Amino acid sequence: MPLAFAEPTDAVIPIHVVAADAVDDALAGLTPEGRAWAQAQGFAGSLGQILTLPNAHGGLEQVLVGYGTAAKRARDRFHMGAAARKLPEGTYEIASGLQGDDLDEAALAWLLAGYSYDRYVKPSSPIAGLVAPDDVDAARIAVIANGEALTRELINTPASDMGPDELEEAARTLAVEHYAGINVITGDDLITSNFPMIHTVGRASNRQPRLIDMRWGDMGPQLTLVGKGVCFDTGGLNIKPGSSMGLMKKDMGGAATVLGLAHMIMALELPLRLRVLIPAVENSIDGNAFRPQDILTSRKGLTVEINNTDAEGRLVLADALTLSDEDDPALVISMATLTGAARVAVGPDLAPFYTDDDGHADAVAKAARKVADPVWRMPFHDPYEAMIEPGIADLDNAPKGGFAGSITAALFLRRFVESPYMHFDIYGWQPSSAPARPRGGVGMGARALLEALPEMLNL
Template identity: 55%
Template sequence: MTLSDAAAQADAAPLRFADPDEPALPLHLATQRSLPQVAASLPDAGRRWIEATGYDAAAGRCIVLPDGAGGVGGAIFGLAADETRPFAAAAAADALPAGAWRIATPLDPEAADEAALGWLLHGYRFGRYRTEAAPRARLAAPVGVDARRTEAIAAGVALARDLVNTPANDLGPDRLESAARSLAEGFGATFDVVSGAALETGFPMIAAVGRAAAEPPRLIDLRWEGAADGPRVTLVGKGVCFDTGGLDLKPAAGMRLMKKDMGGAACALGVARMVMAAGLPLRLRVLIPTVENAVSAAAFRPGDVLRSRKGLTVEIGNTDAEGRLVLADALTLACEEAPDLLVDFATLTGAARVALGPDLPALFTDDDALALEFAESGARVRDPLWRLPLWSGYDAMLKSPVADLDNAPAGGMAGAVTAALFLRRFVEPGTRWAHLDVFCWAPKAAPGRPMGGELQAGRALFDLLSRRHG
């Protein structure tokens, strides 16, 4: 299977709703408090079965109901009265018999959207290297849910998950480029790659970080027009396909998950897929600096001074702080055409994970209105993030005695903030810009979210763009 084939899993069942013409059995969602009302609405066979089995609708418990003629008449799935986990109802898919199901419980529009998307996301499996059966129960799109849009969101999430889950031996810069090219071709986007001498000249920090690897570094540039005069939205994604730490080598434990260090690129491509599938009236651009931070005679060194595309010089305090270097050149290019909105995704700092844990990406922006939009969209679609400060008082930490900037300030304090401040030096003043420091990994399985690669903050951004421009 090629990487393009693996990425195409995003378009395959079970990430689609059941055929609307297929008969679907009723699935009732109940809490222990609402169970009597649900039971009262059922045919006699269902009510008697609940009484006979002592079913109590405890959270996560499912009961399949008879139809009185030896068949299946429906099911009930229990939810906690104070359920706070997103997509909790999606776990029902694991317990139901094969076939089409419909949610019979009345839901408000946002709850229906969440239940529908959660069901699709729960069906995701990364099956490139082994066969792992997905839930066989399929969901009919609830009334009022935009099935096409929801399937497009699920496909974007699945694309990002596939890319993050693929190990580095099958996803280096070459194949990340292939996956991005395949996405561009599928939606009629233009596609360009800067590499070789042009990269050395125009994007010297990308070139320096990636020059030690077997596969050469490059800058991927995808463009798509949903409207010829639409607002310019540029996404930048960190595409470090594997990070050894460079000459400042990571310990073994720190290297174990570094296949996911291209998670920012996966997020950007996942959001791009959503935007293009939805046909939002934007002029979309996706920039992905993609490298492997490897060790060889050509590796850049601690103490080296690199010149950036912007002309600023950077002293290398630590070769393991390479993500901000490749992003800096890409952000400089992005600002050269003055986008209306610039968002970068990057698995950038362990400091953000220490502060916020694996589930909360850190959001940095100087734009209070943009931060509020992100927060509202994240809450609306259950794709949370948390704003951290671009505290200018820490700018002095970036000083170098021999260059304009140091890429890794000594002391280790405020690491996520100083990384964001470093990036801000390469964003033109006045640009509406947000930096998302993401983890892109689910350490534990949950409804709608299997363990492994994850798109973070992408659904929030898509909701923001849809509400602004949809």
């Protein structure tokens, strides 16, 4: 069911968002009975506090939602998503207290709060409806919410039902929806088409590896999105311990995120040419699995020494990035759940990204603040290049020592693309529930990129 705003009715209930320092003014606007009720309930405008005010017939007349202090609000985002989940059934409108970017965020939070993953259980009850505020671009916000919902749904689906076949089907469904072209190279055809590392990583699975290639648009600069589609990662012969394998259904989070972003771009009809490349594989264990100390030759011709079969994401991305470069795009962006080192560096909530272009970095950082999609720039630190050069081959897929793991992975990927390039090393998972973000799969960086693209590509 698409996430959507409610239609206006004659029984719309107004919501007044009240910051902690505006409580007195808010209460002054109530009836004497309303003020007495608010005082009896201890309404102080605390962040997330909700006060429902009845009418003479016992129904809801209006709602006050506490917005706390600026310091409290800065510790998280999507606060109105919590209110959406707490309010009783009905149709609401935000009547006062928010404007500008805050109102946009509140409207998006309300829609995102309506997402739940219920493929295998009885669907949860729908949340209260919100009429789109007059001062927001409701159509754009609904598109963004549904792009995020697509990303969440793909990540949340277990690998038993989200292998390379199903990921391809999701891409085909999106292509049909937006009249995009799509081509898929599968199995041994990857060898004859010169995608050797994608084939090598996925060949041990009975679910064939593939490269998904989707194109949309015929005018404007070309943007190429490359998403890591490792649908499950055992670690290969360097098998992961059980504690590390538990969330590996989300190792296709980069692919899920670029598909969500692609939906936003196409639905909003951005004036650009879009290409989406997804190497979709399952990193499994079998007699023909690739081995530690193997040396692989990539599509680009660079040789790679395998020092850990669990560092497979950069291998499949390398072949796809080489392809991305071959039609001279204006910008290539890769997204991948690539390294645990990124989580150690910035935790699960920030999306670290890499670029050599200061203008692009500034555009993304500014956009991220505007749309409440936190990111953090990391360095392509050239002195670390020596760490990915093993001597026996051009590149090492897993440098020893463990230092700067996210940076060395990003440097590895940069070797395969000459076009303007940006890389996101995302987590793709919400560890515990937060407003408008239930525990589970989550998009990271997509909304910031959508906001920044016009500036980065001069649209």
